[in-house]
Amino acid sequence: MSDQLDMPNRSLHSSIRFVAFSAIAAVVAALAAGSSVALSVPVWAMFVGWVAFFTRGVNARDGAINLACVWLGLAFGVAAALAVGALTPPLGRLALPAVVFAVAIIVVSLRGLPLLNNVLAYFLGLIAFFASHLEPSLESLFHLGGASTLGSSAGWLCVKLQQRLAPHS
DSSP: HHHHHHHHHHHHHHHHHHHHHHHHHHHHHHHHHHHHHTOOOHHHHHHHHHHHHSSSSSSSHHHHHHHHHHHHHHHHHHHHHHHHHHHHHHGGGGGGHHHHHHHHHHHHGGGGSSSSOOOHHHHHHHHHHHHHTSSSSSSHHHHHHHHHHHHHHHHHHHHHHHTTSSSSO
C-alpha cells in the first residue's frame, strides 16, 4: 500500500528529471553555439562535433576517438579536394567519382582498425569539409576541427552534467 501512495511522487520526480535533462542539453547547446559565434567558427560545424560525440559511447575515451575520426574525415576531405583539383585536367568529369571511390574505400576499410574505426564520424568530417566550401588547406582543417572539438566537448559536458541527475543505485 505504501508503494501505491508513493507512486505520484515517483512520477513527479521522474518528470522533473526528464525536464532537467532536457534543460541541461539546451543550456549546453546554447552556450556552445554562443561560443562558436564568439570564436568565429560555424555553429553547424560545432554541431557536427556534438553529433559525433554521441555516435558511439558517451564517455571521454569514446568521445575522443569519435572526434579523432571527425578530424581524420576532415583531413580526408582536404586531401580529396586537392586530389580532385589535380586530377581534373587529365580525367575531366571522372576525377570526382575516382576520388570519391578512393576515399570511400579507405574510410569504409578503416572500420577494421582496433580504435579509430568510427566510419560514421569519418563521414561526418568529410561532409563538414565539403559542406563548408572552404579552400582545401590546413587553416580550413583547423577551423572546422576546432568547431567540431568545441561541439564534442559540449556533448561531453552535457553528459557529465546529466549524470549528476542520474539516480545512484
